[in-house]
Amino acid sequence: MDDIQHKQLSFSLDHVFFDGLLDKLGDHLQKALIAISSDNYKDRCAQSCQHQLVLIIYGGKVYSDFDEQAHYEDAMAVYNGKVLALGPLDEVRHCVYQMGFMATYYRLKSSEVVTPGFIEPHCHLVTSAVLQQLFHFGPFGFDGRTDKFMTDYNMSYVLRSVVYLDKALQDTQWLLGYGLFSSLLMSDDVLDTHDVHNSLQTLSISRPVVIFDAQQPLAFANRAALEQLYKYLVLNQVGLLKSKQDFFTTIAEQGGLKGEQLLWILEVLPVRQFQQLSTALIQNIDDVLTHAKNQGITHLGYVDSHPVALSLLSAYSQQQPKVNLINATTTWINASCKCGFELGLTDTSKSIIDNSIALNIGYLGFDWVQSYHGVQTLQLCQSLFNQGVNVCLQSGFPLLPLSPLKTAQQATSKEMEYAPLDKKRCLTRLQSLKSISSAAASHLKISPQAGHLFVGGQANYLVLSNDPLQCSDVEMRHIQVKHSSVS
Incomplete structure (x- = not known):
């Protein structure tokens, strides 16, 4: 494993910005807790x-x-x-x-075939539920759930989307977006993030607009948003700004707001917008898990550790969640990692447990091509299997679609949406299916009750429209979850 130096690019959901966001939402938490439907809970108990x-x-x-x-x-x-x-x-x-x-x-x-339920080993569930209320500016639609990559994903699409969404919002709302893959926007007209920032300034929109990048702690803000931020900085004497022009010049030179500067955004967002985000949180957690169940997920390992997130999940668990929720942090705290930390993975401490590792192979394939080792990475995964390392796959949600079967299919066929890779570096069908079932269960330390079907065990199973071990690569891409049973 020492030969894997690949550093996955991402805007980690462990970033201080998301802690600050949850702190702010915590001030309005009571309304979110009231939103829990006790009637729904009683109905489910009666049915059971x-x-x-x-x-x-x-x-x-x-x-x-x-x-x-x-x-x-x-x-x-x-x-x-x-x-x-x-x-x-x-x-x-x-x-x-x-x-x-x-x-x-x-x-x-x-x-049709029956398989054990799929397992998502690593998900920031509450933070994802917050982000699902924002607009997704990645290549998967505004809700980030379309499993078909947009072939026309470019800067023009982003700008058209901003104009379109602006018309649908109330006057006092900020237009907030996330998941913008700036690396995929590069062309003759867009050479780097500075060009993305400058392009956003060309829109004549009076509403503040902020879009968070998917691959680094960076936010693109239009002039209206920057005006609000500058007023806050002046009032609170933050920084050593000489003039408004200096401020705008600095942000332009950076290509957007970076690092801890993102915390400024939380200080100027309208209170009403925080209230709306918090009130809808429980429903959005439920929506995420409903979507997960439809994708064949019967167990989801959440890595939320913020007090606000844990309070919400504690309250939500009273509803009998749509899928089995596993607190993944209890499996990695104080766990010794025999794999080493040289992988450079995002959320490394939570992705590596004992002699087990959860990998996000990247739905697009872009990061893998751009990385130092690039196309060799999955070939090196084969060496992990040979060393006896337990390898499971995670979806990379919410920046990428939540779909274990799609992730397994891509690890098998390497038909990445953005950059198809050498088929010699594929996982086998069996390895990829194991990585989203029994291996993921071992990773979360919930085996054999999950990831397997056996007499006396929990009936967490799926009915799939096709046999993932026998169908062609093309057919595997279109397998549907016909039924999902969660016990």
């Missing part, structure tokens, strides 16, 4: 108490786990959130009736 028939799934492959080899059975019986039986259909049926249960059946279509 109802008598259920045993469900027998049959007619295709039921993968019980992806390990050194793929294990599968012909049928599975599920009752009250547990796997009641696995094996040939006749044996499963006999087992069910011998126990005195009645059963209902689901016959898999010819292409």
